[in-house]
Amino acid sequence: MGHSSGSHTKFHHRYHIVWSPKYRYKVLHGEVRLRVREIIRQVCGEMGVTIVNGALSRDHVHLFVEIPPHVSVSDFVRRAKGRSSRKIQQEFEHIRKRYWGQRFWQRGYFSTTSGNITDDVIENYLNQHTNMNGFSPSA
Template identity: 45%
Template sequence: MAEYRSSSHTVYDIKYHFVWITKYRYKILRKNVAFRLRELLQQGCDARNIKILKGSIGVDHVHMLLSCPTNLAPSQIMQYLKGRSSKLLQDEFPELRKRYWGQHMWGRGYFCGTVGEVDEETIRNYIENQGKEEDNFKIEEQ
């Protein structure tokens, strides 16, 4: 069963699976850097009302399963988490600033996949069985 979240006028269940890598796939996410990155990502998510369902930090990439509010687009979430963590990690760890002299610690792209309790086929069947189908977008008779 889905664990629904709510805001003032909305009930939602929006989950994204994000994966992003370090620039040039450098294996820099070890020991203190990895622990500090985890703290920064937790703080960033808390500040934006994003719930971390699962997370994993590899030596050169990050996986996160996030439950996100309706007012945040995936691109905004990544821009915030990657930008903030890159700046703060480079400020705290001089060896990162030396390695990434252009100040870009993360690779340019990321992977984002949606996750849900209900699959596409279930939604199609639900919509199809609401009455007679005229088009892909129908109007129910009352």
């Protein structure tokens, strides 16, 4: 399991994020699909988010991303959905007509963290450091 580094941090924050177009319309194909993918990649590059894996289905977006600690998941999703919605409706007339004056994406999204660390692993890690450094929570 690789960790990423910031100037003062090491992190491994991975999230599985899913969202879909309004009314679950199957509009993510052809040029629209390619453009949505390009816009999401731009947002990731600007925010320092790494795309581990991803898939664009006809009616939803799946992303498995690593987000640095200074970026919240909600800020990343807000920017990705907002920019792609605006640009898609500006650039594709058939989308603009279908969603006339409305947002392209449904409200909300699904997000879950990735990892296989349990409470026991964390407690063992802390216990090892407690024994080495002489720090005890009860002291």
